[in-house]
Amino acid sequence: MSADKRPLRVGLIGFGCVGQGFYDIVQQLPAAAIDVARIVVKSPSKPRSLPPSRFEFDADALLADPSLDVLIEVIDDAAEAFRLVSGALRQGRRVVTANKAMLARHLPALRELERTHGGALLYEAAVAGSIPILRTLDGYFGAEPLRAVSGIINGSSNYVLTRMAEDGSDYAQALAEAQARGFAETDPTLDMAAFDPRSKAVLLAAHAFGLALNPDEILNLGIENITPRDLAHAEVRGLKIKVVAHLERLADGRVGAVVLPRFVGPSSPLFTVEHETNGVLIEAAFGGPQFLRGKGAGGHPTGSAVLADVAALRAGYRYGYAKTPSESDSAPALATDLELEVYLRHEDEHLPRQLGLRDLSAEQRGAGRRFSVGYVRLDALRERRDELRAAGAFVAATGASRVAAVQREALAPSLAL
Amino acid sequence: MSADKRPLRVGLIGFGCVGQGFYDIVQQLPAAAIDVARIVVKSPSKPRSLPPSRFEFDADALLADPSLDVLIEVIDDAAEAFRLVSGALRQGRRVVTANKAMLARHLPALRELERTHGGALLYEAAVAGSIPILRTLDGYFGAEPLRAVSGIINGSSNYVLTRMAEDGSDYAQALAEAQARGFAETDPTLDMAAFDPRSKAVLLAAHAFGLALNPDEILNLGIENITPRDLAHAEVRGLKIKVVAHLERLADGRVGAVVLPRFVGPSSPLFTVEHETNGVLIEAAFGGPQFLRGKGAGGHPTGSAVLADVAALRAGYRYGYAKTPSESDSAPALATDLELEVYLRHEDEHLPRQLGLRDLSAEQRGAGRRFSVGYVRLDALRERRDELRAAGAFVAATGASRVAAVQREALAPSLAL
Numbered sequence: 001m002s003a004d005k006r007p008l009r010v011g012l013i014g015f016g017c018v019g020q021g022f023y024d025i026v027q028q029l030p031a032a033a034i035d036v037a038r039i040v041v042k043s044p045s046k047p048r049s050l051p052p053s054r055f056e057f058d059a060d061a062l063l064a065d066p067s068l069d070v071l072i073e074v075i076d077d078a079a080e081a082f083r084l085v086s087g088a089l090r091q092g093r094r095v096v097t098a099n100k101a102m103l104a105r106h107l108p109a110l111r112e113l114e115r116t117h118g119g120a121l122l123y124e125a126a127v128a129g130s131i132p133i134l135r136t137l138d139g140y141f142g143a144e145p146l147r148a149v150s151g152i153i154n155g156s157s158n159y160v161l162t163r164m165a166e167d168g169s170d171y172a173q174a175l176a177e178a179q180a181r182g183f184a185e186t187d188p189t190l191d192m193a194a195f196d197p198r199s200k201a202v203l204l205a206a207h208a209f210g211l212a213l214n215p216d217e218i219l220n221l222g223i224e225n226i227t228p229r230d231l232a233h234a235e236v237r238g239l240k241i242k243v244v245a246h247l248e249r250l251a252d253g254r255v256g257a258v259v260l261p262r263f264v265g266p267s268s269p270l271f272t273v274e275h276e277t278n279g280v281l282i283e284a285a286f287g288g289p290q291f292l293r294g295k296g297a298g299g300h301p302t303g304s305a306v307l308a309d310v311a312a313l314r315a316g317y318r319y320g321y322a323k324t325p326s327e328s329d330s331a332p333a334l335a336t337d338l339e340l341e342v343y344l345r346h347e348d349e350h351l352p353r354q355l356g357l358r359d360l361s362a363e364q365r366g367a368g369r370r371f372s373v374g375y376v377r378l379d380a381l382r383e384r385r386d387e388l389r390a391a392g393a394f395v396a397a398t399g400a401s402r403v404a405a406v407q408r409e410a411l412a413p414s415l416a417l
Numbered sequence: 418m419s420a421d422k423r424p425l426r427v428g429l430i431g432f433g434c435v436g437q438g439f440y441d442i443v444q445q446l447p448a449a450a451i452d453v454a455r456i457v458v459k460s461p462s463k464p465r466s467l468p469p470s471r472f473e474f475d476a477d478a479l480l481a482d483p484s485l486d487v488l489i490e491v492i493d494d495a496a497e498a499f500r501l502v503s504g505a506l507r508q509g510r511r512v513v514t515a516n517k518a519m520l521a522r523h524l525p526a527l528r529e530l531e532r533t534h535g536g537a538l539l540y541e542a543a544v545a546g547s548i549p550i551l552r553t554l555d556g557y558f559g560a561e562p563l564r565a566v567s568g569i570i571n572g573s574s575n576y577v578l579t580r581m582a583e584d585g586s587d588y589a590q591a592l593a594e595a596q597a598r599g600f601a602e603t604d605p606t607l608d609m610a611a612f613d614p615r616s617k618a619v620l621l622a623a624h625a626f627g628l629a630l631n632p633d634e635i636l637n638l639g640i641e642n643i644t645p646r647d648l649a650h651a652e653v654r655g656l657k658i659k660v661v662a663h664l665e666r667l668a669d670g671r672v673g674a675v676v677l678p679r680f681v682g683p684s685s686p687l688f689t690v691e692h693e694t695n696g697v698l699i700e701a702a703f704g705g706p707q708f709l710r711g712k713g714a715g716g717h718p719t720g721s722a723v724l725a726d727v728a729a730l731r732a733g734y735r736y737g738y739a740k741t742p743s744e745s746d747s748a749p750a751l752a753t754d755l756e757l758e759v760y761l762r763h764e765d766e767h768l769p770r771q772l773g774l775r776d777l778s779a780e781q782r783g784a785g786r787r788f789s790v791g792y793v794r795l796d797a798l799r800e801r802r803d804e805l806r807a808a809g810a811f812v813a814a815t816g817a818s819r820v821a822a823v824q825r826e827a828l829a830p831s832l833a834l
Binding site for chain 1: 442445447541548553556558559560686701702703705706707708711715722729734737739
């Protein structure tokens with residue numbers, strides 16, 4: 001791992017799926033390159049795979065221990081995670097985190113602390129599990145303008161969609177199965193309502209486009225209301241439904257960003273991304289399309305990304321944030337005046353009109369039909385997101401995951417993502 | 418690209434497909450981050466896209482110019498490339514090369530020069546065009562043991578195979594088309610007889626397994642003798658034929674390495690890697706399977722990889738060669754006592770016996786049949802490679818591109834790759 005043969009002393013805060021996965025990997029590494037010196041957990045009583053003597057309960061004690069070369073924060077609680085990570089960075093420490101919800105809210109502040117105090121913060125495990133997507137965007141594509149980044153970056157909802165499509169099971173069954181396999185949180189809203197991939201999209205936007213977004217600015221629609229009928233609608237057309245985070249630079253230099261279910265055809269590399277696998281497509285200005293696929297959930301795949309970050313910190317690596325505009329450049333703006341072509345399945349006949357949906361499929365209307373296909377303004381969907389959820393409606397983008405494929409002259413200057 | 422706003426002064430040696438692609442990209446970058454200060458070419462008379470005043474003819478003059486921050490070597494001539502790159506490293510310079518044939522022969526010597534004189538050598542463009550495969554293996558997977566790396570890493574032969582399968586054109590037609598599009602060398606042997614992907618496999622072996630191989634140690638079989646009949650044999654079985662470089666760590670710690678045509682089924686991510694696209698599958702011990710796909714040929718995709726290396730050199734990046742065994746560890750050995758399950762199409766009825774092929778398909782023998790399927794020892798194929806080529810025979814591995822899938826108890830201790 002380095003010419004320096006002393007094992008790296010690591011302090012591990014959190015011993016859930018990711019923490020335990022990382023610990024387990026380190027025990028199996030051929031050389032004693034990493035020493036997990038101290039492990040902090042929250043609950044003293046929870047049964048664990050290691051003897052109780054391995055655990056302690058005060059994370060601040062790890063921050064106060066200068067013998068630890070790297071601190072790894074892999075707890076659930078975003079507020080506490082921010083307190084710990086920012087505290088460590090204030091000391092100029094080297095830190096790894098996997099907490100996308102925390103990062104999505106606090107990235108600018110954490111970057112400022114990293115700069116000011118000379119520490120380093122890596123978080124590859126926060127996006128797309130084992131896929132080295134942040135490093136690829138930040139390092140490899142740092143000098144090259146990107147056109148688009150889109151992908152399946154939530155393993156839990158993709159697992160549910162795959163299981164529903166495989167054997168026609170309904171949403172509740174598939175979700176229970178995902179939870180039993182450890183792919184979904186106990187409160188499934190974060191994953192299923194696409195709050196989790198929205199946080200990840202904030203991180204992708206920072207590294208791919210130099211855009212500092214607040215997660216609330218990005219439209220997120222999920223699959224909590226999906227039914228076998230929606231999947232059948234896709235299947236008879238040779239399509240699948242996938243939750244896709246999509247970021248794209250528009251012709252005017254602004255960036256569009258949405259996270260929502262999408263009909264995906266076999267010509268898309270996302271078509272074969274199944275179960276808890278994640279896949280990300282990068283459209284580089286000169287390199288062309290790049291596709292990366294790997295496991296997006298699970299202790300070992302995510303622990304593997306933490307390991308890569310720990311090794312990178314040892315080698316002196318930090319994110320370059322090469323796309324972040326310097327003070328003299330103007331930051332790219334988020335485009336909000338967009339239209340999406342969507343499939344809207346609903347129980348309320350007034351909903352399409354309330355959304356301002358310009359229906360493309362009136363001629364198909366019939367007694368048994370409860371869906372519309374048409375154009376909706378992005379901001380209308382954002383404003384009525386919670387209403388749509390409450391009304392049991394399901395929305396999916398019908399266009400391909402590229403602006404160019406669905407852009408229509410007639411709609412200029414707004415674009416369909 | 419960096420906080421340092423002074424443009425990086427680059428000396429470009431070679432203005433063929435890659436050199437011109439890189440130059441073209443730099444001209445289109447938004448900021449003046451890179452200044453291609455001097456360009457050396459070989460022939461003064463060749464018509465070029467830039468005025469003659471932009472070119473000079475003495476590469477040594479660039480090595481003697483200390484104002485150049487980075488030297489880029491993208492010429493064809495491997496001997497001259499080695500002379501220039503080693504000369505630059507001997508001065509402790511930062512160098513980018515795309516010359517895989519040169520690197521495959523001289524990597525240990527170049528690494529030694531890099532270490533001794535404090536320079537840096539990057540060569541992402543040498544393998545799989547625009548795909549950041551070396552960086553991903555070297556950096557991201559540097560701390561994690563890998564089980565296998567396999568992929569389509571020659572765009573020209575993949576283009577020929579795709580075109581033959583698409584419209585039944587024969588080899589000569591498809592090759593002429595690849596050459597017309599600039600995907601194949603004028604002397605097609607390097608690409609079509611799989612010498613080029615063999616060189617790349619040497620580089621993959623160094624970064625993925627810490628293995629220092631001589632290219633001649635790796636079996637390479639190509640597609641110069643492929644016929645529409647071979648493709649039809651694949652097609653009726655729902656398979657495609659792809660030239661796959663395959664490296665795999667065996668259970669005993671040794672590494673197997675072969676480059677040859679392979680029957681690939683739709684469950685493999687390589688199945689949809691078409692035309693000049695490349696695709697690489699990494700099997701990580703903990704991260705699981707990772708797949709990367711992108712353009713493998715063409716001036717812009719390859720120039721994009723050179724750009725990424727130049728930016729990385731500016732940021733202080735160097736390969737870590739983390740898998741290279743230290744002096745106290747023993748280097749992994751190349752496994753040569755392997756058996757492959759192959760399809761052998763031939764005109765000479767004695768060939769299977771001469772190869773020692775243990776036929777699995779005798780019952781299918783008939784008047785119109787001119788192929789055998791069976792096990793052949795790897796070393797028999799290596800020794801008779803040129804004979805097979807001369808005899809017009811075509812060989813393709815029939816197993817999946819993973820040892821596990823074709824390993825047979827009965828053959829222990831040899832394994833089928």
